[in-house]
Amino acid sequence: MDTIKYGIIGVRGMGSGHYRCLEAIPDAEVIAVADNRPESLNLFQHRLHDWDAVADSLKGVGHEARAARQEEWETTPAPPYNGPITFFSDYREMLDLDDLDAVVVATPDCTHVEIVLDGLAAGKHVLSEKPAATTVKQLSTLEAAVAKSDRTYQVGLECRYLPTYRTMRRMIIEENAIGRPVMTWCLEFRGPFLRKVDNWIMSQEKTGGVFVEKTCHFFDLMAWLVDSVPKTVTAVAGQDVVKEIYGIKPDIFDNGWVTIEYENGARGMLGLCMFGAGRKPLSITVLGEDGQMEGLFGPQKIEVAKRGVPQMEVIEAGADNEHAHLSHGGGVYFEHLAFIDSIRTGRTPLTDIETAKWSTLVGLAAEESARNSSTPVSL
Numbered sequence: 226m227d228t229i230k231y232g233i234i235g236v237r238g239m240g241s242g243h244y245r246c247l248e249a250i251p252d253a254e255v256i257a258v259a260d261n262r263p264e265s266l267n268l269f270q271h272r273l274h275d276w277d278a279v280a281d282s283l284k285g286v287g288h289e290a291r292a293a294r295q296e297e298w299e300t301t302p303a304p305p306y307n308g309p310i311t312f313f314s315d316y317r318e319m320l321d322l323d324d325l326d327a328v329v330v331a332t333p334d335c336t337h338v339e340i341v342l343d344g345l346a347a348g349k350h351v352l353s354e355k356p357a358a359t360t361v362k363q364l365s366t367l368e369a370a371v372a373k374s375d376r377t378y379q380v381g382l383e384c385r386y387l388p389t390y391r392t393m394r395r396m397i398i399e400e401n402a403i404g405r406p407v408m409t410w411c412l413e414f415r416g417p418f419l420r421k422v423d424n425w426i427m428s429q430e431k432t433g434g435v436f437v438e439k440t441c442h443f444f445d446l447m448a449w450l451v452d453s454v455p456k457t458v459t460a461v462a463g464q465d466v467v468k469e470i471y472g473i474k475p476d477i478f479d480n481g482w483v484t485i486e487y488e489n490g491a492r493g494m495l496g497l498c499m500f501g502a503g504r505k506p507l508s509i510t511v512l513g514e515d516g517q518m519e520g521l522f523g524p525q526k527i528e529v530a531k532r533g534v535p536q537m538e539v540i541e542a543g544a545d546n547e548h549a550h551l552s553h554g555g556g557v558y559f560e561h562l563a564f565i566d567s568i569r570t571g572r573t574p575l576t577d578i579e580t581a582k583w584s585t586l587v588g589l590a591a592e593e594s595a596r597n598s599s600t601p602v603s604l
């Protein structure tokens with residue numbers, strides 16, 4: 226196999242981010258894209274014509290102006306495209322291409338499992354966006370299909386590949402820098418979701434809920450950083466502020482707290498707010514017997530405090546990250562390097578089906594607990 230030949234399914238938001246990362250990898254080549262919405266393909270064609278023009282026009286404006294400009298790009302016919310990428314409106318036809326090695330699935334959450342199954346059945350390696358699935362039933366179907374397949378399945382939990390969290394994991398687990406991990410917590414205080422096609426992201430049914438759609442990333446990181454698997458999940462949550470937005474009435478929680486007990490005795494807590502007005506960066510902390518370590522997503526920094534040591538150490542984990550300008554601080558670029566390595570060597574990916582499973586199960590359990598008077602859910 227020379228370069229890995231990719232197809233991308235769903236090329237609007239995240240699919241475009243994947244494309245930009247793949248462009249930066251000499252070992253990868255995107256030969257096809259598929260999207261069942263002509264406007265999304267048209268927008269992608271504009272991007273291929275002049276990526277910067279589209280990006281610049283969407284930068285630094287509010288939600289509404291951004292959505293209006295995006296719609297303009299989507300509906301204004303793009304200049305003709307004569308490059309090497311073939312466009313498909315039906316991804317199944319794209320999967321018939323013999324020279325396609327791998328596909329990226331970047332469609333709405335509830336569609337992932339069906340498309341992944343089709344991709345594996347067609348003999349393609351699959352990198353599926355998170356969450357792996359939106360229901361327990363879908364998850365079981367996915368697990369069975371991955372177990373049966375000899376192709377690589379990797380889930381798009383790209384945070385694990387970021388220098389900040391890779392460094393934290395190495396320091397905590399391999400170097401015992403803060404002693405045995407006892408507690409972990411994550412705070413994400415942000416504004417509402419941006420608009421999506423049909424605003425699927427505001428629908429409980431299409432996402433499995435906000436704790437599945439959004440915080441599966443952090444449930445994964447927390448378990449990885451304390452080196453355990455979740456055992457019990459309890460949650461309180463509500464919809465208090467984001468009750469009407471973009472002309473629709475979302476039915477998802479907009480704030481809540483989730484507590485997790487891990488098999489190894491560690492305890493975790495996650496706070497999510499979807500109407501935050503401040504600029505508090507997303508952070509994940511692990512507290513060990515001997516100290517504490519906080520990883521800040523935006524600044525790509527780690528703050529380490531050790532018991533009995535007055536000065537805090539600050540590690541600029543992102544300092545050598547030349548790909549930080551790419552999707553999600555370069556996390557998506559790094560996840561593709563890992564995916565390609567797995568395709569070439571047959572090694573199990575770091576974010577494999579087990580990782581996919583646990584990150585989704587905690588989210589589903591949090592949704593269940595919060596909707597059931599905070600009854601603890603055992604996994």
Ligand SMILES: NC(=O)c1ccc[n+]([C@@H]2O[C@H](COP(=O)([O-])OP(=O)(O)OC[C@H]3O[C@@H](n4cnc5c(N)ncnc54)[C@H](O)[C@@H]3O)[C@@H](O)[C@H]2O)c1
Pocket residue numbers: 234235236237238239240259260261262265316330331332333334336354355356381382383421422438553
């Ligand atoms: N890993 C991350 O950090 C991260 C960040 C953002 C989004 N995502 C994930 O990426 C996925 C896509 O999100 P988005 O923001 O790009 O959404 P989006 O609504 O902007 O784009 C989804 C695209 O998929 C297309 N699509 C839907 N069904 C399809 C089908 N059956 N066949 C082909 N195309 C289809 C739509 O037409 C649309 O163009 C979601 O699962 C989301 O959770 C992940």
